[in-house]
Amino acid sequence: MPELPEVENTRRNLVRAGLPGCTITGANITWANTVKKPSAAELAEGLKDRTIQDVQRRGKYLIFPLSGGGPAAFIVHLGMTGRLRVQPQSQEPDPMTRHFFPLGDGRELRFVDGRKFGKLWLVDSPDEVLPVMSPEPFDDDFTVETLAESFAGRKAPVKALLLEQSVACGLGNLYADESLFLAGLHPERPASDLSIEEIARLRQAIIDSLTAAYGVYDRARDQDWPDPPTALTTWSHPRDVKASCPNCGTNMAAIRIRARGTYFCAKCQV
Numbered sequence: 001m002p003e004l005p006e007v008e009n010t011r012r013n014l015v016r017a018g019l020p021g022c023t024i025t026g027a028n029i030t031w032a033n034t035v036k037k038p039s040a041a042e043l044a045e046g047l048k049d050r051t052i053q054d055v056q057r058r059g060k061y062l063i064f065p066l067s068g069g070g071p072a073a074f075i076v077h078l079g080m081t082g083r084l085r086v087q088p089q090s091q092e093p094d095p096m097t098r099h100f101f102p103l104g105d106g107r108e109l110r111f112v113d114g115r116k117f118g119k120l121w122l123v124d125s126p127d128e129v130l131p132v133m134s135p136e137p138f139d140d141d142f143t144v145e146t147l148a149e150s151f152a153g154r155k156a157p158v159k160a161l162l163l164e165q166s167v168a169c170g171l172g173n174l175y176a177d178e179s180l181f182l183a184g185l186h187p188e189r190p191a192s193d194l195s196i197e198e199i200a201r202l203r204q205a206i207i208d209s210l211t212a213a214y215g216v217y218d219r220a221r222d223q224d225w226p227d228p229p230t231a232l233t234t235w236s237h238p239r240d241v242k243a244s245c246p247n248c249g250t251n252m253a254a255i256r257i258r259a260r261g262t263y264f265c266a267k268c269q270v
C-alpha cells in the first residue's frame with residue numbers, strides 16, 4: 001500500500017512532469033465506484049476545462065487545486081495499488097488504467113489502479129474529505145509533545161497507534177515497523193507506558209525512516225523516470241522470520257497487530 005513516501009514521490013513526479021498549469025479537457029471514468037463525491041458524471045463534467053494550479057499532499061491524499069469555475073479541489077487517494085502517470089495520449093495505456101484525464105497539451109493524466117481501491121473527489125474544500133490527521137512528520141509541529149499527547153492514557157500497542165492517521169499521518173504498516181526497529185521499541189508495548197525519552201527516540205526514528213525513503217525515491221526518480229518503484233524493498237531489518245536481525249543475529253519475529261503483519265527483533269526491541 002502506498003505510504004507517505006510513495007504518495008509524496010507521486011506528487012514530486014507529477015510536479016516534475018509539469019502537471020501544474022495543465023488544463024483538463026475531459027474525463028473518462030471506467031469504474032464509477034472510485035468516485036466518492038459527487039457522481040462520476042458530475043466529476044467528469046466538473047473537471048472539464050479546469051486548470052490544475054498545483055499538486056499538494058496532506059497525509060496520503062493528493063490535492064489538485066483547480067482554477068475557478070466550479071468545485072476548487074480535485075482529490076485523489078491511491079488506495080492499495082493506485083498510481084498516477086502523465087503520458088502522451090498516443091501512448092498505449094497500462095491495461096490496469098481505470099481513469100483517463102486528457103490534458104490540453106496532448107498528454108493525459110492516467111490513474112492506474114489494479115485493485116480498484118483508489119478514491120476520487122471533486123469538492124469545494126479538502127476539509128470535506130480529509131480525516132483528522134496529526135501534523136506532517138516533517139513539520140515543526142510534529143513534536144515529542146504532540147506524540148506523547150496522542151499516546152497518553154492509551155494502552156493499545158504502540159504499533160497500532162502508529163497506524164492511526166491522527167497519531168502519525170502518512171505512516172503505514174511498513175514504515176511503522178521500520179520506525180519501531182530503528183527506535184528499539186517492541187511493537188506490542190502499550191503506548192501509554194513509553195517514557196518521554198522513548199517517545200523522542202520514536203519520533204526521530206519516524207523522521208529517519210521517511211528521510212531514507214525519500215532519498216531512495218529521489219535517486220530512483222533521477223534514474224528511472226517515469227516509473228520509479230512503488231514501494232521500497234530495502235529496510236534496515238528483514239521482513240522474514242527465516243532471516244536474522246542485522247544488529248544481533250537473532251531470528252526476526254513475526255506477529256499480527258490489528259491484522260497487519262509485524263516484523264521485529266525480540267532481543268533489540270524491548
Ligand SMILES: [Zn+2]
Nearest residue numbers: 245248265268
Ligand atoms: Zn536484534
